[in-house]
Amino acid sequence: MDIKIVKNSNPKVKPDQNNLGFGNYFTDHMFIMDYTKGIGWHDPRVAPYGPLELDPSAMVFHYAQETFEGLKAYKAVDGSIQLFRVRDNLKRLNISNDRVCIPQIDEKMMFEAIKTLIEVDKDWIPSAPGTSLYVRPFVIATDPYLGVRPAGTYKFMVILSPVGAYYKEGLNPTKIYVEDKYVRAVPGGIGFAKTGGNYAASLKAQVEANEKGYSQVLWLDGKERKYIEEVGTSNAFFKIEGKVYTAPLEGSILSGITRDSAIRLMKDWGYEVIEQRMTIQELKDLYEEGKLEEAFATGTAAVISPIGTLGWNGEDMVINESRIGALSQKLYDAITSIQYGKDEDKFDWVTKI
């Protein structure tokens, strides 16, 4: 793939590495590639970061035919740049694309796009502890047409954002509200895909949980409204009498890459990890019996987010005295050590660029 590079002649001042937050700042360049029906993907290029010009009738504005991914590039301790599980993210982007009828994109081509863009903007990768360069590949439908049908033109883009930690609280245990009014997804829908509609659907529950003093929601299944699914945009895990439980991938929840990393590490450490449906009532009963030892959420942005409190039915379950659990901490340390190149990459998760 021949990627044309047009350098930004007016680079920005880089933000303070200790005050990045998440998704606030963008680098000097972006990657763009166009799709035209009958031609395929064409014109891969790196261009100065700047506004997109789209017709007001572009289908993405009306019918949300859009997908995205999120992964991170790290400044490793040896000074090299490394991506974490990039192949898995790109594979998942194509799974999402398939669900909303966006044409497949060659995964090698996407990798070249990310690699080239990061090389151009490598001075933007922060090195302060806990920081990284968030990589956001995404696809949008651009046809200027108002009928409901898959578009014939798309843009695949990659933008980069230097980030600190996703949750302001850092690794502090979060307060999570068990959502009993709104539904995120059901099997047969789009819940397993990283596509805008799932996120738009989640906002109101999040706002109402915030108003009640919780930072996020725990989603229950949309059919029976009792099985535990995800926490916000992360996967949820529960340590019960030494064993670890998480919801199975049955079409309504996202196949999280940090979820998979956590499962593989825990199995490697000898934990029994059980992917099995569990009702919120079962969890509550186990909590009452003193058997719920830890709870945490996994995601690319926050890596591991310990759950300190679960609010359900007007009562709060306070888990592990709202302290970070030993397993949560061990997982966070293990994953981030691999990500920053402090530990051996025994699962072949890291790609040096």
Place this chain on the structure above:
Amino acid sequence: MDIKIVKNSNPKVKPDQNNLGFGNYFTDHMFIMDYTKGIGWHDPRVAPYGPLELDPSAMVFHYAQETFEGLKAYKAVDGSIQLFRVRDNLKRLNISNDRVCIPQIDEKMMFEAIKTLIEVDKDWIPSAPGTSLYVRPFVIATDPYLGVRPAGTYKFMVILSPVGAYYKEGLNPTKIYVEDKYVRAVPGGIGFAKTGGNYAASLKAQVEANEKGYSQVLWLDGKERKYIEEVGTSNAFFKIEGKVYTAPLEGSILSGITRDSAIRLMKDWGYEVIEQRMTIQELKDLYEEGKLEEAFATGTAAVISPIGTLGWNGEDMVINESRIGALSQKLYDAITSIQYGKDEDKFDWVTKI
């Protein structure tokens, strides 16, 4: 509201009125109004129709925080311009906005926006039989930010498109596939809102139905996968032994304005209209017993779309010998007669502008 108007100095050549199709052409102007948290909606303006400039990180591209409406302006037989049920559309836009955490917009302000824009582009309203000016108000979240939260900045826009009939087949009965694999929505989700995610979620089912030789799908409920919900983006009606059945509004289907118009007209004509859940098996049984007399879908774009064939479980139900039913035709004629000012507006549905 003081709407600033900047005229397009380079107007387009208008398309052939007999070959408009749906949503292909746009007029010379558009309406835009911005929202900024802490300030509210501001700077209402009519501007030359042209591309939007948005940051690639704009939230609408990633999290589909977007809503829309669709209504039509008609050149009435007396030469005046009239809108059909515009107040209901604007009310519904705010219901959709609420569901995806977009700030409410004053309905009078939206009406002024539409009225002003149509007045500026009034020469674009086609007058050939069956044509109209489709009005598309929409809202998009524009924050350049990658975290999942409601945006703090939005654009409310209105664009106009001169249109012919939505379905190429016109009032010809359609072939509809009963969808048993994909799900559109469940109660607690976003199914009742006109927001992009519902449409993105529907594309794959539509494509697969097309491949099987059907023009659209009939959605079943997402929980039990047996109750009849909608047809594509329209509401579904079934005439059975003289009575008319349609799915009730229970959160997963859109509260169609044409649906409501059809119900009110049929009741006015003495039909018993029953909003009640019905399984696809019940419908099949009634069909086998020769009791299913007519089926049709209602929507703004197509008004009334007779259903000639329903494919389910590998078998086709051919309804009313795949001819247009008397009730479907009567409804189409009655609604369009009001829309074009040929008939008395006894329900106060029409707004002259």
